[in-house]
Amino acid sequence: MRETTDFPAKPQLRGPDRRVAVLLPLPLREAYDYRVPDGMELVPGDYVEVPLGPRRVIGVVWGPGAGTLDSGRLKPVVRRFDVPPMTEVGRRFVEWVAAYTMTPPGFVLRMAVSVPAALEPPKPMLAYLRKQGAEPPPGFKMTDPRRRILALLDDGPPRTPAELADEAGCGVTVVRGLAEAGLLEPVMLQPTRLGRPDWQRPGPALSPDQRAAADDLRERVASGRYSTVLLDGVTGSGKTEVYYEAISAALEQGKQALVLLPEIALSAQWLDRFARRFGAPPAEWHSELTGAQRRDTWRAVAKGEVPVVVGARSALFLPYPELGVIIVDEEHDSAYKQEEGAIYHARDMAVARAHLGGLPIALVSATPSLETKVNADSHRYARIALPARHGGAVLPDVELVDLRRDRPPARHWLAPSLRKALTDTLAGGEQAMLFLNRRGYAPLTLCRACGHRMQCPNCTAWLVEHRLARKLQCHHCGLQQPLPHACPECGEEGTMAACGPGVERIAEEVAELFPEARAAIMASDTLHGPRAIQEMVESIGRHELDIIIGTQVMAKGHHFPMLTLVGVVDADLGLNGGDLRAAERTYQLLHQVAGRAGRGERPGRVMLQTFMPEHPVMQALAAGDRDGFYQLEAEMRLEAGMPPFGRLAALIVSGEDPTLVERVAMALGRAAPRSDDVHVLGPAPAPLALLRGRHRRRLLLKAPRSTQVQPLIAEWLERVEIPPAIRVQIDVDPYSFL
DNA sequence: AGCACGCCGACT
DNA sequence: GTCGGCGTGCTC
Ligand SMILES: [Zn+2]
Ligand SMILES: [Zn+2]
Numbered sequence: 001m002r003e004t005t006d007f008p009a010k011p012q013l014r015g016p017d018r019r020v021a022v023l024l025p026l027p028l029r030e031a032y033d034y035r036v037p038d039g040m041e042l043v044p045g046d047y048v049e050v051p052l053g054p055r056r057v058i059g060v061v062w063g064p065g066a067g068t069l070d071s072g073r074l075k076p077v078v079r080r081f082d083v084p085p086m087t088e089v090g091r092r093f094v095e096w097v098a099a100y101t102m103t104p105p106g107f108v109l110r111m112a113v114s115v116p117a118a119l120e121p122p123k124p125m126l127a128y129l130r131k132q133g134a135e136p137p138p139g140f141k142m143t144d145p146r147r148r149i150l151a152l153l154d155d156g157p158p159r160t161p162a163e164l165a166d167e168a169g170c171g172v173t174v175v176r177g178l179a180e181a182g183l184l185e186p187v188m189l190q191p192t193r194l195g196r197p198d199w200q201r202p203g204p205a206l207s208p209d210q211r212a213a214a215d216d217l218r219e220r221v222a223s224g225r226y227s228t229v230l231l232d233g234v235t236g237s238g239k240t241e242v243y244y245e246a247i248s249a250a251l252e253q254g255k256q257a258l259v260l261l262p263e264i265a266l267s268a269q270w271l272d273r274f275a276r277r278f279g280a281p282p283a284e285w286h287s288e289l290t291g292a293q294r295r296d297t298w299r300a301v302a303k304g305e306v307p308v309v310v311g312a313r314s315a316l317f318l319p320y321p322e323l324g325v326i327i328v329d330e331e332h333d334s335a336y337k338q339e340e341g342a343i344y345h346a347r348d349m350a351v352a353r354a355h356l357g358g359l360p361i362a363l364v365s366a367t368p369s370l371e372t373k374v375n376a377d378s379h380r381y382a383r384i385a386l387p388a389r390h391g392g393a394v395l396p397d398v399e400l401v402d403l404r405r406d407r408p409p410a411r412h413w414l415a416p417s418l419r420k421a422l423t424d425t426l427a428g429g430e431q432a433m434l435f436l437n438r439r440g441y442a443p444l445t446l447c448r449a450c451g452h453r454m455q456c457p458n459c460t461a462w463l464v465e466h467r468l469a470r471k472l473q474c475h476h477c478g479l480q481q482p483l484p485h486a487c488p489e490c491g492e493e494g495t496m497a498a499c500g501p502g503v504e505r506i507a508e509e510v511a512e513l514f515p516e517a518r519a520a521i522m523a524s525d526t527l528h529g530p531r532a533i534q535e536m537v538e539s540i541g542r543h544e545l546d547i548i549i550g551t552q553v554m555a556k557g558h559h560f561p562m563l564t565l566v567g568v569v570d571a572d573l574g575l576n577g578g579d580l581r582a583a584e585r586t587y588q589l590l591h592q593v594a595g596r597a598g599r600g601e602r603p604g605r606v607m608l609q610t611f612m613p614e615h616p617v618m619q620a621l622a623a624g625d626r627d628g629f630y631q632l633e634a635e636m637r638l639e640a641g642m643p644p645f646g647r648l649a650a651l652i653v654s655g656e657d658p659t660l661v662e663r664v665a666m667a668l669g670r671a672a673p674r675s676d677d678v679h680v681l682g683p684a685p686a687p688l689a690l691l692r693g694r695h696r697r698r699l700l701l702k703a704p705r706s707t708q709v710q711p712l713i714a715e716w717l718e719r720v721e722i723p724p725a726i727r728v729q730i731d732v733d734p735y736s737f738l
Numbered sequence: 739a740g741c742a743c744g745c746c747g748a749c750t
Numbered sequence: 751g752t753c754g755g756c757g758t759g760c761t762c
Contacts, residue, residue, distance in 0.1 A: 022762080026739050032762035053761045054741065069762055110739090724758070 019065030019074060022050055023094075024057055025110035033065035035074040042077070045085030047119050049078040058116050060086050060109060081119040083302050086112070086319055089357045096352055102710055102730045103342045111342065112317040117291065118298035124188035127158040128175065131185040140181050145170035149178060158187050195280030197308050199251035203244060203277060210238050213384045214245035220360035221249035221325050228351055230331075230376040231364040233386030234395065235595035239364050242386065243327045244277050246362060251307050255324025255359075260350060262335035263287060263312040264524070265556040268534040274310070285311030285318060288529055313338055313346030316353060323357050326350050330556070331363035331372060332588050334581075337735040345733060347372075366595070367588040370581075370637065371644040373630055396566070396597040396604030398622050400613040412509050413501045418567045418607050419513060425565040426517055426546055430602065432565040433548045434506055435555070435593045437573055439475070439523045441467035441505045442498030445483075452489035454496075458693040466525070467504050477692040506569055507549045514547065522550035555593045564604050566597040571608040571618065579736065580642055584633055587617045594621065641702065643733065649709045650734040651699045652686055655726040658695040664726045665697035671719040673712050678703045687736075694727075700734075 020042055021031035034050050036042055046061040056078060094112055098105040113119075130153040136142060148168040153159070159167070161175040168174070178184050206214060213231065220227050233239045247257040261270070263286055275281040283297050283306045300306045302319040309315050313336055328336070328347050336346040347363065354361035363372050363381070376383040388395070406415040414422070414434075425432045442465045445454040454463040456474035463472035463481070471480045486493045498505070503521050510519045520536065527533050537558050539545055548554065548563075574586040590608065598604020610618050620629030638645045653665040665683035672680035679702045686696035703709055713730060722728055 019762090024739095024761090026761090028739090028761080030762095034762060050762080052740090055761095057740090057761095065762090074762060106739090 017071050019067065019071070020077070021062045021065050022048060022059040022077070023062040023109050024050070024052065024059040024106050025113050026057070026106045027104040028106050029104060031062045031066070031105075032059075033067065033069055033074055035071065035076045037076045040077060040080060042080060043085055045087060045091060047081040047083050047085070047113070049081070051075045051078060058113060058119060060091070060113065062091065082121060083119055083299065084304070084319070084321065087321065089353075090319060092356050093353050096356060097342075097344060097349055099710065100349075100352070101342060101344045101732055102713060103344075107342050108317075111314060112319070114314070114317070115291075115294045115298040118295045118302070122296070122299065125160055127160045127187050127189040128153065128164065128179060128184040129158045129187055130154055131183055134183050136183060137181055143174075145174045146178055149175060150183065153184070158189060160189065197247075197251065197274075197278035197280045197282060199248040199278070199307075201277070201279050203248070204241060206241060206245075207238065209387055210242050213242045213386055216384055217242065217246035217325075217360070217362060218249040221246050221253070223360075224253075224324075224358060225360070226355045226358050227360045228354065228375070228381040229360065229362045230368055230372050230381050230383045231362045231386065232366075232368060232376070232383055234366045234388050235592075237366075237386040237388050239366075239386055240273070240329075241277075242384075243329075243362055243364060244274075246325045246327065246360070247278075247308060250324025253324050255322045256301075256304075256306065256320045257308045257325050257327070258315060258318075258320065258323060258350075259308070259310040259327045259329060260313065260315060260336070260346060261310060261329050262333040262556070264335070264553050265330055265333075266310060266312065266530070267537070267556070267558065268530060269537065269558060270310070274308075278308070282306075282308035282310045285309055285315035287312065316346055316350055323353070323359055325359055326354050326361040327364060328361065329364045331365045332367055332369040334585060334735055339731075339736070343729065343731045345735060348733065367591045367626070369588075370584055370630065370633060374634060374644045395624055396594055396606045398594055398606045398608065398624065400618055400622050401607050401609045402613045403609050403611050413506060413569055413609075414509055414513070414567070415609055418609060421565055421605065421607060422514065422547070422567070425605075426514060428564075429562075430565070431540065431543065431546055431548070431560060431563040432567065433550060433554060433563055433596055434510070434567045434569055435550055436501065436503050436506055436569040437551050437589070438464075438502045438570075439466075439525050439551055440464040440473065440502035441508075442500055442502055444499040445472065445496055446499055447487040447489060447492065447495045448497050449492040449495040450487060450490040452487055454484075454488075459691050460689045464502065465498055468526070476688060501569065503549045503551055510547055510549065517546040518544065519547040519549060520545050522548055522554050524551065524553050527553065552589075554596070555589060558596070560596070561602065563596060564598045564602050566593060566604065566606045568593060568606070568608045571610040572612055572615075575612070575615065575617065581735065583615075583617050587620060587629055587633075590617070590621055591626075641704070645705060647703045647705055647707055647709055648734055649701045649703075649713060650731040651701070651713070652696055652729040652731065653683065653698070653726060654686075654691075654694040654696040654729070656694060657725065660723065660726060661695045661697055664720070664722060664728075665699065667720050668699055668716070668728075671716060672699065672701070673716050678707065678712065 018036035019033045020036055022034050023031040042061050044061050044063050048059055048061060049056055050059050094108045095105055098108045145168055149164050152167055161172045164175050165172045231239055250257040266286055271281045304321040328350050331347050338344050351361055375381040401415045401417050406417050408415050422432050444462045445465050454472055456463055456479055458479060459474055459476040461474055461476050463474055466473050472483055473480050484496060487495050503523050507519060507521050522536055527536060540548060540560050543562055571590060575582050594606040597606050616632055653661055655661045669683050680699055682699040683697040686698035689696055
C-alpha cells in the first residue's frame with residue numbers, strides 16, 4: 001500500500017544513511033534534514049514529529065534530504081503520524097503560494113497543518129446505551145429527567161453524556177446517576193461522521209438556462225481538466241442550484257468539492273439549503289469552529305471521508321485527497337483577501353489550486369470583480385451568464401435621495417423622503433431595512449469647547465462610541481475605554497459630543513420616528529456567532545420585526561419576502577479616501593444590499609442617500625446599468641495602468657520607533673528598482689500610519705501586467721539592510737488601500 | 739515561531 | 751548578591 005518509490009531520488013530513503021527533508025510550519029528559509037530511524041518508512045507528504053532544539057514540532061516530509069549537513073548533526077524523526085500523507089498537489093500548492101506571496105514556505109505550511117491535534121488518532125468517546133433487562137436498584141427514584149433520558153435511549157443510537165443531557169434538558173449528573181445505578185451500557189464511540197451528501201438525489205427542476213449552465217459545469221468536472229468559469233448572474237437567477245450540479249458531478253467521480261464563501265455568508269440558511277438538496281449538510285470550516293470540530297473535520301477530510309467542504313478562505317488549505325471542483329461564491333468579496341500573517345487573496349490562490357490539481361473552478365457573483373470580469377471578457381476565463389429567472393426576483397427600483405436638497409433635520413440622518421417611504425412601508429404591513437456599514441453609535445467624539453477629538457493611542461483612527469456598551473472603542477486594535485465625562489484636553493465637563501451616525505444612532509432615530517415599530521440592530525458586535533444571526537433571521541422571517549438596522553452582516557444571502565424597502569443611510573461611505581477600488585467595491589456592496597429588497601411577489605424599493613447623486617456609482621445603480629459601470633471603471637483603470645491592467649505590490653515597513661521606520665523606508669525608496677515601466681511610489685504613510693502601536697510606511701511598486709514582480713522585490717530587499725526591530729511585509733496584489 | 743543565552747536595573 | 755527585562759541568534 002504505502003509506496004516509497006515516488007521519490008525523485010529514492011536512494012536516500014533506503015540504505016545506511018537515510019535522510020529526509022522535513023518542512024516545518026515555521027518561518028524558516030528552507031526544509032531541514034532528518035535521519036530516518038531503522039524500521040521507519042516514510043513517503044513524501046507524511047506528517048511527522050521531529051526534534052527542533054529543545055522542543056518537538058510537527059512537520060511534513062518534503063522530499064529526499066538535501067544532504068548538506070554532515071550526518072553526525074542529524075537528529076532522527078521521532079514518529080510518523082497515521083494519517084494519509086499530504087498529496088503532491090497539496091505540497092506544490094504550498095510552494096506555489098509561498099513563492100507568489102513571497103512568504104516563507106513554512107509559514108504557508110502552517111495554514112495547512114493548522115490543527116496538530118488532528119494528526120493524533122481520536123480518543124474514543126464514552127457513550128451510553130440502554131442496558132437491556134436492567135431494573136432500577138431498590139430505592140432508586142425514577143425522576144422525570146431520568147425517565148426522559150431512558151426514553152431517549154430507547155429509540156436512537158448511543159450518545160455521549162453531554163448529548164443526552166442536552167437533549168433531555170438536564171445536567172450530565174443525571175446521566176451519571178443512571179450509569180451508576182447500572183441502567184446504562186457504556187460503549188466507546190469513534191467520532192461520529194455526519195451523513196454524507198448524496199449526489200444521486202435528484203435536484204430541483206432547472207430552467208433551460210440553468211440546465212445549460214449546469215450541463216456546461218458538469219462537463220468541465222467530468223473532463224478532469226483545469227478551467228476557470230465566471231458564473232455571472234443576478235440575485236435570484238438560481239446560481240446556487242447550478243453550482244450544486246457541479247458539486248454533484250464531482251461527488252459522482254468520487255472526488256471532493258470545495259465551496260468558498262465569505263465568512264459572514266456562511267449562514268444556517270445556506271447550510272439548510274444545501275442539506276435539502278443533498279440530504280446531508282457539508283462539512284463547515286470557519287473561524288467559529290471549536291477545537292474539537294476542527295480536529296475531527298481536518299482528519300476526516302484527510303481520510304477522504306468528507307465529500308463537500310464549505311468554508312472561508314482557510315478551507316483552501318485542508319488536506320483534500322482529490323478535489324474535483326472549487327466554487328468561489330461572491331467571488332468579488334474583499335473578505336477573500338487575507339491581510340494578516342501570510343497575505344494572500346483566496347480567490348486567486350483557489351484558481352492556482354485548481355490549475356495545479358487539474359480541476360475546474362467556478363467564480364460566482366452577481367457583481368464580479370473587475371479582475372474576473374476582464375479575464376472573462378478576454379476569454380482567459382470562460383463565462384456562463386445566467387439571466388434573471390422567470391418568476392424570480394425582479395430587480396428593485398433604485399432611487400437616489402439627494403441629501404443636498406432632501407435634508408434630514410439637524411443631528412438626524414434620515415431624509416424626509418426616506419422617512420415618508422418608511423411610513424408607507426410600515427403602513428402597508430411590510431418590513432424595511434436601513435443599511436449603514438458602520439458599527440456603534442457615533443464614529444467620532446469631539447469636545448465642543450476645544451475641538452479635541454478622541455483618537456486611539458495605538459492607531460490612526462477615531463474612537464467609536466458604542467452607547468449600548470457605554471464605551472469608546474477602536475475598531476482596529478480593540479482598545480476600549482469608558483466615555484469621558486470631562487474633555488481629556490481642556491478639562492471642561494459635559495462638552496463631549498457625538499459626531500455622525502452609526503447603526504445605534506440610526507436605531508435611536510427610528511425609535512423617535514416610529515415608537516410603535518419593532519426595530520432591531522443587526523451588526524457583528526450585537527450578534528454573537530452564527531446562532532444569534534440565525535435567530536435574528538428567523539425572527540425577521542416570522543415578521544416579528546418591522547425595521548432592521550444593519551451593517552454588512554445584513555448584506556449577504558438572507559431573503560425576506562416581506563422586506564420591501566431598503567434605505568442606504570450613507571451610500572457615499574466607501575467612496576472617500578481615494579482607494580483604487582472604492583467605486584467598484586461601493587457598487588458591489590450597494591448592489592448586494594439592494595438585492596435584499598422585494599423578492600417573491602412584492603416589488604422592492606431601494607433608496608440611496610447620497611451627497612453625490614451624479615457620481616458614476618450612483619448613476620449606474622439608479623439606472624441598473626451594470627455593464628456601463630464596469631466599462632467606465634475599466635477604462636479608468638486602463639488609463640492609469642492600474643489593476644487588472646497593471647500590477648501592484650506593496651511593501652509595508654513597520655516598527656515601534658517612527659524614526660527608524662522612516663529611515664528604513666527611505667533606504668528602501670533609494671534602493672527601489674526603477675525602469676521605463678516599473679515605478680516605485682513612496683515611501684508614504686501607510687493607510688493606517690499607526691496600527692496597534694506600530695508605525696507604518698508604505699512603498700508601492702507599479703509594473704505592467706506581464707511583469708513578474710517577485711524577483712524584482714527579492715533583489716530589491718537584498719540591497720537593503722533591515723534591522724531586526726523593523727518588519728517589512730510584502731503584499732503582492734494589494735487589494736485595499738485603506 | 740519558540741526557546742535559550744546573555745548582559746544590565748531593582749528587589750527578597 | 752539574585753531575579754528578570756527582552757535584544758539576538760539558532761534550530762536539521
Ligand atoms: Zn476640550
Ligand atoms: Zn487602535
